[in-house]
Amino acid sequence: MTAPLLEIEDVVVEYPLRGFRQAPARVLHGISLDILPGETVGLVGESGSGKTTLGRAVLGLAPVTGGEIRFRGERISGIGTKARRALSRDIQVVFQDPYSSLNPAMTVADILTEPLVVAGASRADADRRVRDLLDEVHLPQDAGQRLPREFSGGQRQRIAIARALSRDPAVIVCDEPVSALDLSTQSRVLDLFIEIQERTGVAYLFITHDLSVVRHISHRVAVMHRGELVETGDAAQVTSDPRHSYTRTLLLAAPVPDPARQAARREERHRLAAARA
């Protein structure tokens, strides 16, 4: 049994509300989840389920008010900004919106070298690394001199992936990285994620609302609902034979591209709903 890379233990996230003596809004109600080295854990849920907040908590962008998050056994929740900055080598992110996640005023090369220069790399080393990174995400070499707005959504997402990879992280938090993309682009970007993982052994916390995406990319899947984890298991089991009724509802709600099968699923969904009523 390999030791987990990332351990999320009973994590609570609360945001203070305005107003005197107002109880804070609790977004996560004690979530526990492990990620092994080289593993993809898919985190599925609808809007407001808290899946994005959990990702931000791992990244240090959301306040963890209970429980703790450990990386290689060391606590990383509630640590100082300096210690947090040191973690930037190991924990990285790819956001959903390929438009606002890249600074429109910086060239792609500047975007990619920024984390390296911060880490103290020389300019020449950084430039060399940019060439490798562009190659890794299958972008042309001249992309470095261009601005983000010259790229399509899918290409921008590749740039964001390259930025995340620049310092060989151990884990990348992927927050709905393919949700804004067209179907055909989406599958190519997902394949890129898998390819990179197989080559580098990076682990992903892969956040999405789409069960078919999560099934494609995840080794294990965790389902969130209203700030709680309702089900965790292997991808095949959770996405084809879910145990929890919420997961089943979620699974049946997504329409499939086959009229006959979709009609059958609709029937089943109605039966399930009638049975619950």
Added chain:
Amino acid sequence: MSLLSDGGPAAAAAPSSSVAPTAVPPRAGVARRFLRKPVAVASVAWLLLVAVLAAAAPLLTSASPTASSITNALAPFGGDSPLGTDGLGRDVLAQLLYGARTSLVGALIVVAVALVLGLPAGVLAGYYRGRFDAAASWVANLVMAQPAIIILLVVLAQFGRSTELAMLVFGVVIAPGVFRLVRASIIAVRGELYVDAARVAGLSDPRIMRRHVLPVVVAPTIIQMSQVLGIAIVLQAGLEFIGLGSANQASWGGMLNDAFAKIYAAPNLLLLPGLAIVVTVTACSLVGNGLRDVLGVGATPPVRRRSAVRAVGPVVEDGRPSSGTAPAPDDALLRVEGLRVAYPEPDGGEGEVVHGVSLTIRRGEVHGLVGESGSGKSQTAFAVLGLLPPQAHTSATTLTFDGGDLRGISRRGMNQLRGRRIGYIPQEPMSNLDPSFRIGSQLTEPMRHHLGLSKAEAKAKAIQLLDRVGIVDPARVFDSYPHQISGGMAQRVLIAGALSCDPDLLIADEPTTALDVTVQAEVLDLVRDLQAERDLGVLLVTHDFGVVADLCDTVTVMRAGEVVESAAAAQLFADPQHEYTRSLLAATLEGGPARAALTTPAGGTR
């Protein structure tokens, strides 16, 4: 949103979400573009000229601007005083030149003070928020509530007349404006994901500030400063005009004061100082406008001739061949043939985004229009509704609804169809309800207009509709405002709105894309039930083959503005004819194998 993502070529590059002043900061090329604007260049030249003349005043005239000589009052042009003398015999040219000094120095004091106070405070308040922000904003509001001249009167009453002091204080008075602009820009950029990404990348706060945050503030601040220069010159002239400028100092406002005293004897004394102020301040504004155009910050572009609210000009006839097949059955509810949509491009030409699309919808038929972003599917739907932006140029060989030609139809004629016989369901539920009106009022307005119902009848029908679309407490929702209901409810309200006048055709533009899957399933069920119940024709625009499979009888697949395939749904899924359709269907992940559980950590050396 759908218009943007599916829109013309220019729209494809534009990030749809950034409304905030997060424009691209200055880069190489800004200077070059600025130099291509003659008005802005002339304005800069004028300001430079004024500065040079002010600096060189002692070289240009030997006369003293303040030495009066009653015997030589109101001297005409020419002679010792090239521009004549004023009512106290002071040399007008010398006063203008030295007055320029007073104006420019005063204006620069204002700009400097406003920047020194407003910029850092705005940056800190916007970036760190919290208590400092609360305190600074409170002070800013306090200062902004004071009339500037009253504050200046108090200070001058206490410390004596001094233009420099007045400008210093005015800098303080105007600093909240800088503070608020900077703060708003910073707050906007702070919400951008690239700032989060920089934080995750390990950048320190000062570095994030320098690399990502401050550049965004530069452009709007420079533009604002050009306005502040102008405001300062005007205000200073006002103070001098009421006699509160420094004593014994030449100034444009002082000249106007003197001219006012002699207004009956020599009204032309107003002319030169007046012009000096007006031209200089105009130049400041024009420099600001030029910068704004070049940097692309905050301005709304000029409005084209045609009304932004009006429907498009009539769809014109077109004899060119069309793509796609249209068997043209007699019972067609909607027939579209050879539909083309084009937008004017900056170079003067036109860019066509829909290239001769054809499709037919029968009564009671649900027709899916599928494609990826940029395929022209939403443009096609909006063209049928006559809801494209005014600059769109639309043509078709055939465009009929229930046998009536929609080409060349009047706005009035179209308005009798829209809402009444053709219903529309938009994509984003929350942004498609007017936030200022109650849901009931938004539902009843079309019914009262089209069906002539009384207020009570319309209300009864609206509540019935709300009940029908599955809203649990229709009376309460009827009296609610849009911000008080959820997205799923809002979409039900919009469906009720589309159906309120019992239309024959429903045009739905990605009606479930913005919803969660569980809500999507319910809304799809609702649309299916209502369609069956009312025998509606439906044009369903979507990118999701699952939605098509769930709802549609026939399907048209679009790519890059053209129809690639049109078929019955069962046939399309079972036996797609076109290569592109096959590739799209293959790209769906659904039904594919799940990834196996991790056995040995790949490359687990880390």
Added chain:
Amino acid sequence: MLGFLLKRLGAGVVLVWVTATATFFLTNATGSDPARRIVGPQADAATVLAKRQELGLDRPVLERYWDWLTSAVHGDLGVSWFTNQPVGGTVADALPISLSLVVAAIVLTALVSVVIGVVAAVRGGWVDSALQGASILAFAVPNFLVGLLLALVFAVQLGLFPAIGYTPFAQDPGLWAASITLPAVALAIGATATVATQTRGSMIDVLGQDYVRTLRSRGLPTRSILLKHALRNAAPASLTVLSLQFIALISGAVVIEKVFGLNGIGERATSAASTGDVPVVLGVVVLTVVLVVVVNLLADLALGWLNPKVRTA
């Protein structure tokens, strides 16, 4: 809604208090000796001392502040150092003149700028270009210069309006209107350009919103979409700018009053400022800030009515 208004009222009271206090200490605790200023440079030390005692300036500043504040709360703003007239009366006499001017200007601004802003946003074309050009010019021409030109043309040349002076409303409403027309127009032009530009911008924003397209899809008449839905949603932004312009108008009125020989608050304030008559200056400050608070409250009331999110909060 009521809670919102009470909160704003509280903030307004704090604003008045802070402003009055800051002004009091600025004018009473700094600068040259006012007693010396009043009696003149030739007077001997004993005269100065006597004057200082007469004005109570020999007492500690905090004590004077407390006295002044408690009287002010009861409506007594003290006595002018130079004329010995009560400040309250002096200011109250001048108030109707300035108020007529500023209120007429703000009403004019509101009406004209909504029409121009809406037309520019909806029709575009030359109206829009004209608005853009005019707003630059209106920004660049000082309002007192506009006033001078208006007076020269309409009063001196054409004789349509009086060039100077004020007729109270109670005396003759017609003459009252004539006496404030030119100054109000001069005052309103700059504000109109600003508010019209804002109205144009927010109308264009609103007309580009999804819900406007949806309203059009419902086949509603253009007039209803424009004047009912779009204008209603564009109004809050314009109203906010209008309430800020009110403050600018008070500043402008101080200068305009001089051009038209109106003996309003501005004239009193200017002469008090040049002589250093602290009680009058203080009185003017308190009065204007109260005026600003009242107008802001009215604006809040209107905003609450326009914006259901405020009303239903």
